[in-house]
Amino acid sequence: MDYIEKDLELFPESTLRVIKFDDPHTHGLTSFDMKAVDFILEYPDKYVYLELKDPDSPDSRAGGVRRFIADYKTGALKTKLSKKYRDTFIYRWAQNKADKPIHYYVLICWDFLDVPKYNLLTDSLKKHLPRRSEKWRRKFAEKCVVLSLTDWNKQFPDCIIRRRSLMGHH
Amino acid sequence: MIKSLYLKNFTVFDDLRIDLSNKINIIMGVNGTGKTHILKVLYAMCKANGDVSADNNMSEEEKRDISSSMITGVFKPLDGVLGNLKKTGSKGGNAIVEIEYPDNAKFGLSFNANKQASGNGDAIKDLFNHTYESVYVPIDAHPVFIPAKEIISFMAGLPALVQKYELSFDMTYTDLMSQLEIPAIQKSLRTIRTDAIMEEIEKICVGRFEFKGGGNVTFKADKAEYSANVTAEGFRKLGTLYRLIETGALRPGVGGPLFWDEPDANLNPLQVKGVVDALYSLAQSEQQVVLATHNYNLIKWFDLLFDKDRGDHVRYHVLYRDKGVIRVNSTDDFDSIDPNPILDAFSELYDEELERYV
Numbered sequence: 088m089d090y091i092e093k094d095l096e097l098f099p100e101s102t103l104r105v106i107k108f109d110d111p112h113t114h115g116l117t118s119f120d121m122k123a124v125d126f127i128l129e130y131p132d133k134y135v136y137l138e139l140k141d142p143d144s145p146d147s148r149a150g151g152v153r154r155f156i157a158d159y160k161t162g163a164l165k166t167k168l169s170k171k172y173r174d175t176f177i178y179r180w181a182q183n184k185a186d187k188p189i190h191y192y193v194l195i196c197w198d199f200l201d202v203p204k205y206n207l208l209t210d211s212l213k214k215h216l217p218r219r220s221e222k223w224r225r226k227f228a229e230k231c232v233v234l235s236l237t238d239w240n241k242q243f244p245d246c247i248i249r250r251r252s253l254m255g256h257h
Numbered sequence: 258m259i260k261s262l263y264l265k266n267f268t269v270f271d272d273l274r275i276d277l278s279n280k281i282n283i284i285m286g287v288n289g290t291g292k293t294h295i296l297k298v299l300y301a302m303c304k305a306n307g308d309v310s311a312d313n314n315m316s317e318e319e320k321r322d323i324s325s326s327m328i329t330g331v332f333k334p335l336d337g338v339l340g341n342l343k344k345t346g347s348k349g350g351n352a353i354v355e356i357e358y359p360d361n362a363k364f365g366l367s368f369n370a371n372k373q374a375s376g377n378g379d380a381i382k383d384l385f386n387h388t389y390e391s392v393y394v395p396i397d398a399h400p401v402f403i404p405a406k407e408i409i410s411f412m413a414g415l416p417a418l419v420q421k422y423e424l425s426f427d428m429t430y431t432d433l434m435s436q437l438e439i440p441a442i443q444k445s446l447r448t449i450r451t452d453a454i455m456e457e458i459e460k461i462c463v464g465r466f467e468f469k470g471g472g473n474v475t476f477k478a479d480k481a482e483y484s485a486n487v488t489a490e491g492f493r494k495l496g497t498l499y500r501l502i503e504t505g506a507l508r509p510g511v512g513g514p515l516f517w518d519e520p521d522a523n524l525n526p527l528q529v530k531g532v533v534d535a536l537y538s539l540a541q542s543e544q545q546v547v548l549a550t551h552n553y554n555l556i557k558w559f560d561l562l563f564d565k566d567r568g569d570h571v572r573y574h575v576l577y578r579d580k581g582v583i584r585v586n587s588t589d590d591f592d593s594i595d596p597n598p599i600l601d602a603f604s605e606l607y608d609e610e611l612e613r614y615v
Contacts (some may be wrong), residue, residue, distance in 0.1 A: 156611060156614075159611070160608070160611070199610075199611070199614050203603070203607075204607055206557065207600070207603050207604060207607060210557075210592075210600055211600070211604070213592040214592055214593070214595070214597075216592075217592065217593070218592055219590070219592070221589075221590070
């Protein structure tokens with residue numbers, strides 16, 4: 088099975104179960120206003136919800152960056168990212184798959200971003216989710232991280248992501 | 258340890274109550290929202306209570322004089338008049354300052370804008386101390402205040418000058434100087450944890466400061482000795498913390514709270530983690546810490562190094578203006594800091610960068 092999202096492709100180890108979640112042919116919710124994260128990684132001790140944003144994609148370089156910036160400036164980016172998490176959570180809860188801690192990773196491939204900006208985006212998104220509340224008995228999100236492709240590959244060597252255009256694919 | 262602070266019509270505050278953590282408190286806010294005032298008034302009241310509670314034979318007049326002098330000593334109001342610290346244009350009665358301890362004992366005072374009072378003690382309308390009988394505050398429980406500007410570099414000769422002349426330094430500087438000048442306590446009175454903090458500071462600074470008396474301070478590294486003035490300001494700040502532990506001015510679990518104004522100012526970002534580690538370590542030993550900051554790096558390290566399993570507790574207090582009135586939002590959750598002026602400032606920086614990118 089291929090795990091492809093436009094110019095980015097996941098290469099999970101055989102022991103890791105990965106679901107291409109944002110596939111309208113499989114989740115059956117296209118007639119509802121529900122959003123979905125791109126991939127879900129199922130580990131023994133956690134679920135990882137992975138959303139990919141690729142302003143640097145060669146398919147839509149200038150347009151991609153413009154759209155991304157517009158979303159960021161208006162706050163639409165945070166809203167979309169948190170809605171994807173929440174709706175995915177609801178869907179998985181209904182599947183009885185909210186039984187493990189959930190880690191939300193948003194991978195943004197954009198050369199403009201550096202470590203301080205990724206930290207800022209992480210903190211902004213965390214405020215928007217929310218991850219937890221004093222009145223809740225469980226965390227809504229165990230972790231929430233916005234990071235670069237390089238950092239994703241460092242943290243998840245069992246699920247490396249590569250750019251297809253650099254591997255000769257089109 | 259202080260449980261809460263209440264201020265009414267005092268400096269920039271109309272009516273404000275802050276509930277403090279018994280471990281780490283971080284006061285945030287844009288300029289003008291009174292962060293340093295909060296630290297200073299807590300320090301002054303803590304110190305005043307320590308002094309008036311220690312002597313049950315003290316007259317009411319003496320108690321008022323001491324309490325007033327502590328506050329005017331740290332704030333240095335115009336003409337040294339306590340009444341000048343009442344909020345300008347305030348309505349609804351006298352200024353009130355009150356601290357509360359964990360056992361609900363309170364110490365407070367009220368005053369009006371009277372500028373004619375002959376002695377500052379006369380300006381105090383009401384001094385209430387419910388700790389006389391119920392709580393004995395040990396002499397050791399003096400608080401410590403580290404101001405934003407380190408003092409090691411200009412201490413030489415200052416202790417003698419301060420004794421003789423009226424200088425413009427406020428009491429936080431002169432008190433700190435005294436606490437740095439006293440001899441080191443016996444090592445047996447220190448703990449493994451405070452010794453570990455001192456070792457870590459020596460590692461970061463690659464050396465240690467030597468206090469020779471009379472405000473003369475040098476820095477020893479390997480076999481060489483230098484003037485403290487040629488060392489980095491960040492090292493001098495860490496050296497201050499080291500020395501306070503060495504003299505016993507800072508004794509977690511025994512002494513009073515530690516107040517630190519902008520611990521990150523002039524500190525290399527790489528050293529911030531070391532400072533945060535040291536503060537968490539002090540807090541684990543029951544040292545209450547209250548600090549004020551503008552720095553994203555600093556609060557982020559507090560969030561990253563937070564470990565609930567070892568008993569860490571941090572409370573973030575954000576001061577903000579709401580229709581001209583200063584209010585506070587306190588939260589124990591980094592993600593819930595709202596408003597977050599530090600995050601907003603960084604957002605603005607990157608928004609500007611984004612405009613240029615496009």
